[in-house]
Amino acid sequence: MIVLLAVLVAVVLVGHRFIPAGGIVETFLPWLGLTIPMLALLAWRRRPAVSLPAVLLPLIAWFALFGPALLPGDDGHDLIAVQHNASDENRDPAGTVRELLRVSPDLVALSEVLPEALPVYDEAFGTAYPYRAAHGTVALWSRHPLTEDAPLDIRPSAFGPDWNRGLRAVARTPHGDVAVYVAHLPSVRMGLTGFATTPRDESAVRLGAALKAEPLDHVLLLGDLNATVQDRGLRPITNQLDTHPAFAFSWPAKAPVARIDQILARGLTVTSLWSLPRTGSDHLPVAAHLRF
Structure with a gap:
């Protein structure tokens, strides 16, 4: 179940534009990152050897989309x-x-x-x-x-x-x-x-x-x-x-x-x-x- 949920979150992050009537998903897309530590905790308690690698999928997908937002901006400006x-x-x-x-x-x-x-x-x-x-x-x-x-x-x-x-x-x-x-x-x-x-x-x-x-x-x-x-x-x-x-x-x-x-x-x-x-x-x- 944990593997399935991890794959589902990753698919939503990567393929959100293909979800029918997905505007609400796209509005709150960054917040899907909150599911990743919860999945990691569940994976650690149950079958870490199998489940933890699966949690890497949504983690990589989230950082690909939103990782740059965590970097500081450049104060230089005109x-x-x-x-x-x-x-x-x-x-x-x-x-x-x-x-x-x-x-x-x-x-x-x-x-x-x-x-x-x-x-x-x-x-x-x-x-x-x-x-x-x-x-x-x-x-x-x-x-x-x-x-x-x-x-x-x-x-x-x-x-x-x-x-x-x-x-x-x-x-x-x-x-x-x-x-x-x-x-x-x-x-x-x-x-x-x-x-x-x-x-x-x-x-x-x-x-x-x-x-x-x-x-x-x-x-x-x-x-x-x-x-x-x-x-x-x-x-x-x-x-x-x-x-x-x-x-x-x-x-x-x-x-x-x-x-x-x-x-x-x-x-x-x-x-x-x-x-x-x-x-x-x-x-x-x-x-x-x-x-x-």
């Missing part, structure tokens, strides 16, 4: 970016901004920013961040000039025209122009058959098409994508962009178990990625060092 779902129920926007600015970011992307809250956020960011782009419920604040500011249509076909959760702007940094995308993909819903991901996946396809057509060499995506980077639904995006293999869990804020807030790049290297302390949101912010 830019610092922050992504945060600030929550439209946040009662302390100014306090949220103060927490985000502790890392001295160059770029801060927020989602769930209601239009009526924009003046409060603008005042909190102050004169150090004089450049801002906002469309729908997503916004970007920058130390560097922003040009080509425009909404980005990532709306699923079943959603109404008032749904707007994407923007694109070009940040004119001292190191070169960067096409910055800010996106908030639709939420997933849990049902009897697993995650209902169709709107999110459709939105990811539309975002992926925009990224593919992007003419600039340096591209940065900051967003609440409502999925981990292992999720197959994000493949239109993750096939084009890279991130740092840190855990940096961001959701839920009270007891984070998954990183669904992402900082991904092309033509830039994400040298380190980490989560920031809790704000008035149900998400934790994530920050990244970026190098040209």
Whole structure:
């Protein structure tokens, strides 16, 4: 039985993308590592000569997927970016901004920013961040000039025209122009058959098409994508962009178990990625060092 369980865990780790309706598995995939010491303990107590070698299978598979996340990041950077779902129920926007600015970011992307809250956020960011782009419920604040500011249509076909959760702007940094995308993909819903991901996946396809057509060499995506980077639904995006293999869990804020807030790049290297302390949101912010 122990051998069978060890093989099963290894198969799930290696072949998670082939599991039907496997979104929930991919969301919590790193936590399968917790089964390995339990299997090893059971194997040691029963038939170690046979069972312990089998436990090596999921151990190797887990380290192949998540071992790099255990390595320290590189503090060397040219830019610092922050992504945060600030929550439209946040009662302390100014306090949220103060927490985000502790890392001295160059770029801060927020989602769930209601239009009526924009003046409060603008005042909190102050004169150090004089450049801002906002469309729908997503916004970007920058130390560097922003040009080509425009909404980005990532709306699923079943959603109404008032749904707007994407923007694109070009940040004119001292190191070169960067096409910055800010996106908030639709939420997933849990049902009897697993995650209902169709709107999110459709939105990811539309975002992926925009990224593919992007003419600039340096591209940065900051967003609440409502999925981990292992999720197959994000493949239109993750096939084009890279991130740092840190855990940096961001959701839920009270007891984070998954990183669904992402900082991904092309033509830039994400040298380190980490989560920031809790704000008035149900998400934790994530920050990244970026190098040209």
